[in-house]
Amino acid sequence: MSGRQRIDGQIAWVLHSYPYSETSLIIDVFSRDHGRLPLMARGARRPRSALRGVLQAFQPIELAWFGAGEVRTLAKAEWVGGMPLLGGAALMLGYYVNELLLKLLPREDAHPALFDAYAASLQALSRGEAHESRLRLFEKTLLKELGYGLALERDAASGEPVLAGRHYQYLIERGPVEASSLPDAPEGAPVRSIRGKTLLDLAQDDYSDAQTLVESKALMRRLINHHLAGQPLQSRRVFIELQEL
Amino acid sequence: MSSSAGSSGGAIGRSLGSSLGRSLGTLDKLIEALRCLPGVGPKSAQRMAYHLLQRERLAAAQLADALSEALQRIVHCQRCNTFTEAEICDRCASGKRDPSLLCVVEMPVDLNMMEQTHAYMGLYYVLMGRLSPLDGIGPKELRLDRLIERATDGVVREVIMATNFTNEGEATAHYLSELLHARGLKVSRIARGLPVGGELEFTDAGTIAQAMFERRDY
Numbered sequence: 001m002s003g004r005q006r007i008d009g010q011i012a013w014v015l016h017s018y019p020y021s022e023t024s025l026i027i028d029v030f031s032r033d034h035g036r037l038p039l040m041a042r043g044a045r046r047p048r049s050a051l052r053g054v055l056q057a058f059q060p061i062e063l064a065w066f067g068a069g070e071v072r073t074l075a076k077a078e079w080v081g082g083m084p085l086l087g088g089a090a091l092m093l094g095y096y097v098n099e100l101l102l103k104l105l106p107r108e109d110a111h112p113a114l115f116d117a118y119a120a121s122l123q124a125l126s127r128g129e130a131h132e133s134r135l136r137l138f139e140k141t142l143l144k145e146l147g148y149g150l151a152l153e154r155d156a157a158s159g160e161p162v163l164a165g166r167h168y169q170y171l172i173e174r175g176p177v178e179a180s181s182l183p184d185a186p187e188g189a190p191v192r193s194i195r196g197k198t199l200l201d202l203a204q205d206d207y208s209d210a211q212t213l214v215e216s217k218a219l220m221r222r223l224i225n226h227h228l229a230g231q232p233l234q235s236r237r238v239f240i241e242l243q244e245l
Numbered sequence: 246m247s248s249s250a251g252s253s254g255g256a257i258g259r260s261l262g263s264s265l266g267r268s269l270g271t272l273d274k275l276i277e278a279l280r281c282l283p284g285v286g287p288k289s290a291q292r293m294a295y296h297l298l299q300r301e302r303l304a305a306a307q308l309a310d311a312l313s314e315a316l317q318r319i320v321h322c323q324r325c326n327t328f329t330e331a332e333i334c335d336r337c338a339s340g341k342r343d344p345s346l347l348c349v350v351e352m353p354v355d356l357n358m359m360e361q362t363h364a365y366m367g368l369y370y371v372l373m374g375r376l377s378p379l380d381g382i383g384p385k386e387l388r389l390d391r392l393i394e395r396a397t398d399g400v401v402r403e404v405i406m407a408t409n410f411t412n413e414g415e416a417t418a419h420y421l422s423e424l425l426h427a428r429g430l431k432v433s434r435i436a437r438g439l440p441v442g443g444e445l446e447f448t449d450a451g452t453i454a455q456a457m458f459e460r461r462d463y
Contacts, residue, residue, distance in 0.1 A: 016379050022284035053451050057412050079451045084458040091416045095378040102379070238376065238383035242420050245384055245393065 006066040010034065011080065013118065014057045015098045019045060026071060027055055029063065030101055030118065035109040039065050041074040054079050058086045058094050058122055083126045090125040092242075095235040097121060097138060100224065103231055104146060117141040132217065133207035139220045140202070148227060151175030152203040164197040170219055172226050194219060272298075324395060326388075327353050327371040336369070343367045345402040349392065349421065351375050351409055359407060367405070370395055375408060376417040389421070396425055403431040410437050 012031035020026045025044040030036045044051040054061055054077045064076040086094045097118065105111070121138045125131065143150060153162050156175035162168065168176035179193040198215040207213050269277060272294060279290040297305040321327070322334040329335075336342065346367025350356050356369050370392050374382060384390070396404050404425050408414035422432040438456040439448055 019283070021286065050449065053449055059451070079449065081450060081454045085415070085455060086412065087415055088419045091412060091419065092378065094412075095416075099379055234381045234383075235378040238378040238381075241383045241385055242424075245389060245424055 005068075006064065006075065007034065007072075008064045008076075010063045010065075011060055012063045013060060013122070014055055015102055016057065017041075017055060023049075025051075025055065027074070028102060030105070030115065031063065032112055032115045033110050035111060036101060036105045036107050038071045038107075039063070039074040040071050041077070044074075051077055056085075057098060058091075058126075059083070060119065083123050086122070086126050090128065090131065092235065092239050093125055093131055093135060094122065096233070096239070097135070099233055099235045100139070100142060103228060103233070104142065104224075111145045114141055114145040130207075132213050133205075136202070136207060136213075136216050136220060137205055139224060140205075143223060143227070146227070148173075148223070150202070150223070152199045157181060162196045162199050164195070164200055166196045167193040168196060168199060169193055170199075170222070172223065192218065321373075325369045325371055326373060326391065326395075327356060327369070341366075344400045346405065347396055347401045347403070348405040348407050349418075350407045351414065351417070355407065355409075365405075368401075372408070372417070375411075375413040376420065377413045378416070384420075387417075389424070392421070393424055393428070396430060397428050401430065403433060406432065406434045 010031045010033060012029045015028045015030050015036065017025050017027045020040065023043050023045045025041040027039050027041055027044075028036065029039055041051055041055060043049055044055055051074075060080040060082065062076075062078045062080050063074065065072040065074050067073045101118070105114075117138055121134050124134045140150060152175070154160070154175065155162060155168070155178055156171060157177045158181070162176055167179040169179050170176050176194070176196075176199055194215050195211065197209065198212045198219075201207065201209055201212040202216050202219075207216070275294045275297075276287070276290045279285055279293050280287065282290075285293070297308070318330050319328050320330070320332075322329040322332075322337055324333050324337040327334055327336075331338070343366050346365075347370055348359065348365060348367055349370045349372065350359060351372050351374065353371055353373075356371055359365055359369070372387055372392070374387055376382060376384070376387065395401075404421075406418035406422060408417045418434055422434070425432050437459070439445070439452065445453060
């Protein structure tokens with residue numbers, strides 16, 4: 001293993017934190033070169049700890065840590081900044097994105113491309129830019145980096161290119177199959193078909209079509225639920241409950 | 246793979262005391278019970294139990310009495326939700342407060358701090374927590390319906406959000422303000438920025454950056 005090596009100068013984001021013992025904090029961080037890992041921040045909950053403001057989620061920070069066990073020890077944390085804090089509705093989207101990483105990303109797997117997508121998403125959220133397309137882009141990168149990349153441009157049954165004017169069923173872990181070629185709804189409840197145009201737009205990251213946004217949201221939700229394997233998303237539940245009040 | 250991805254640091258060291266599966270003796274029960282206190286792990290709980298039984302038997306009896314009495318008598322104020330022995334706490338019952346102002350804070354300690362300022366003469370609502378989606382704390386857990394009911398009594402005109410300037414505090418303030426705006430109430434948020442007497446040179450960069458983002462006309 002890596003021994004008691006010290007890692008310095010890592011740009012990272014806090015995904016979530018848990019109080020630990022009287023004055024410490026365990027932070028679950030997502031770093032560019034070391035992936036997601038837990039760190040023990042000793043004394044971070046003391047009243048005058050300088051770490052209090054720094055170890056907040058949704059802001060880039062620069063970290064140093066050491067140790068060899070499952071939970072390394074935080075040595076240093078510095079504020080990097082460069083973006084406003086998330087506010088309003090963007091906060092709930094931030095929680096959703098963080099929860100996806102906490103539940104789907106295995107520990108200590110470096111994913112620099114996903115890290116960059118995460119950083120770009122949060123920057124965009126903090127500037128109040130188009131939330132929906134940002135989330136789809138992030139979800140797509142997440143699935144791809146986890147090894148569940150989407151097949152969007154070819155019919156999984158016939159091998160023919162997907163055509164914008166046709167309708168498809170998206171079969172999980174296979175890809176799109178032209179709807180008319182399927183005799184019955186596969187595996188249980190019928191799934192709404194999806195336009196070829198939506199699949200092609202999604203492949204190009206073009207979310208300018210309102211129908212594309214609606215259909216790609218439904219598709220992504222199905223895929224993500226599948227990979228969550230029954231784990232409920234708390235952020236989604238809280239968001240829905242807030243809408244109901 | 247996903248099972249390791251979902252594990253949380255909060256469970257570390259949780260099951261040291263009761264992993265043997267046999268029924269707990271009286272001493273073990275006490276140690277287990279003490280672990281409900283924040284920041285108390287199996288080691289500290291054991292130390293506390295021995296200390297109480299060995300050196301502080303009288304104090305332990307007083308603690309037991311005080312606890313059971315508090316549990317019986319202390320309830321949440323029907324108006325502000327803070328702890329009180331009466332149905333309605335003294336502050337809410339006092340006629341000297343401005344009932345058209347309602348200040349929302351997270352915890353009773355926040356209320357105490359606000360009172361120390363002598364800057365506010367309205368009434369309060371204590372949430373007893375904050376929205377924290379990743380910990381599973383949503384509007385149902387916080388009983389936000391009760392706050393909405395309280396704020397829409399027809400007397401309150403302005404609701405002041407004094408939740409913390411953490412992400413959770415901000416999320417709480419944001420959603421509450423949307424819910425209360427929709428019901429025709431004026432909602433404000435306490436200001437944030439440099440502390441009184443604060444000098445840029447000695448202030449953390451995050452605070453200064455946010456103060457710059459949120460600068461106002463002057």
